[in-house]
């Protein structure tokens with residue numbers, strides 16, 4: 001029985017002396033064991049502190065040992081979680097379960113060194129700055145002894161180092177079987193190892209990249225398995241939309257021109273006309289970006305495509321592409337890299353033509369401008385049918401788990417997005433005593449969101465709370481504008497350290513926050529989830545307003561269109577439940593262990609003045625509530 005494994009004196013405790021099973025953890029493990037035996041689909045909401053990783057690992061590893069399962073795929077929401085699962089939790093459970101199968105960690109392509117691109121970049125960088133050359137030599141030396149080619153092994157290389165995209169590959173620029181470095185390719189080796197393994201740890205992006213590839217009928221990245229477990233499953237609907245959609249960006253064209261230029265400078269120096277046509281393409285791509293005449297932003301391509309200037313530049317771009325295709329055609333077969341560039345150019349050309357057409361039914365067409373680039377995209381209005389079909393093709397057990405799947409105890413929002421309406425759903429109680437460990441404040445007299453001067457008001461009202469708690473606070477905002485204004489204001493008024501999202505990488509900011517022990521961190525979206533600061537270092541979480549998505553955001557726009565078509569209410573059936581899920585994620589940053597205590601402050605009176613406020617309130621654990629900031633200060637000062 002699985003409960004014996006978790007019980008006092010059981011197999012797990014014999015390996016982890018301090019281990020104490022929680023009732024919700026055993027319940028979850030039992031439910032997964034039963035789902036495996038019955039080949040069911042199970043959706044489980046398990047709160048922070050349940051110990052859900054052990055709760056799903058134990059039944060799958062033990063079932064494998066019994067021969068009930070063949071291959072196991074576990075998918076997490078991010079690389080950080082993937083690493084943590086593979087390096088920390090999995091080894092303990094493998095040991096405790098006597099699991100003898102083979103295990104692999106498989107990441108997306110951008111995590112592995114591409115030997116071919118490294119060699120090429122080294123050639124190109126002979127005249128570049130010394131610091132770049134030193135970095136490249138370090139990478140080259142590491143490439144000789146690394147077994148995996150996983151660039152996270154090079155700890156001296158920051159996650160956001162500009163050099164990384166230059167030494168890793170994309171689907172576009174990988175030469176595949178034509179690559180001279182194919183036999184030593186780290187990605188090929190990693191994928192082969194994954195294919196032969198019994199348990200593979202992947203992330204959601206990789207899972208959908210594999211589904212998208214399988215739909216084309218060409219290849220596969222991961223093998224079929226008898227059980228699929230998705231941790232942080234609340235992220236799946238958004239990622240699915242991304243992968244079932246299509247997109248092409250001016251960045252891809254610019255990268256392509258660089259590669260053709262490389263062929264000209266190294267292999268085909270006499271191809272002057274090709275160099276000129278490539279330069280024309282580069283300029284034409286830049287002109288197309290400039291024709292949008294905005295700094296950055298997203299919007300409807302249906303509306304924007306009627307702009308005469310934009311269409312003029314787009315038609316010019318098509319002409320230039322056609323000319324370059326003709327020019328390269330004459331040199332095909334003279335260089336592997338050029339052959340590959342030719343394929344890419346044709347592919348981008350077709351995609352651009354497809355995305356320019358606004359008549360594709362069932363999709364939302366949109367553009368996204370950054371400072372330097374613009375992309376055209378189509379996103380399916382609904383992915384439920386395709387996702388369900390893809391799952392049905394695999395006869396397997398499917399487990400979806402996260403701390404935030406339900407809205408007021410109901411799972412419809414999640415299940416309808418993925419076509420999982422007929423699945424079994426389960427909600428587990430939190431192991432924390434929120435009544436004693438927390439206090440929830442919606443301060444009195446806060447103006448409605450978007451009221452002019454709100455930012456100054458918040459700084460004035462909340463500074464005493466932050467100071468009395470000696471920092472140890474996250475201020476989670478719903479927009480970059482509010483985040484930046486608050487950070488400026490708090491830096492001016494507070495004497496304690498104020499950290500701001502974007503000043504450093506996410507991990508560096510979290511490390512600094514913990515190291516200071518008295519900081520205020522002002523952040524937005526990326527800190528609402530996947531951040532774990534246990535203990536009293538983080539004992540106050542402030543949220544500026546309810547996290548409703550902007551109706552301008554492309555994915556939300558697509559879902560709103562879909563709701564209209566189905567006769568549903570875009571606000572009540574789409575925006576509201578999504579905001580509740582996001583809200584629960586933000587709130588989840590506060591209490592991370594049974595010993596944590598803290599205050600949650602939400603500066604949005606709509607929680608108590610609007611009818612829908614109860615949906616947010618009833619989706620939270622039962623925290624004592626107050627409207628008084630003085631009580632918040634008392635609570636914080638009484639934390640030992």
Ligand code: SF4
Pocket residue numbers: 113114115116117169173174175176177179180181182184185186187188
């Ligand atoms: S096969 Fe692709 S990823 Fe591998 S080394 Fe060659 S270009 Fe790089």
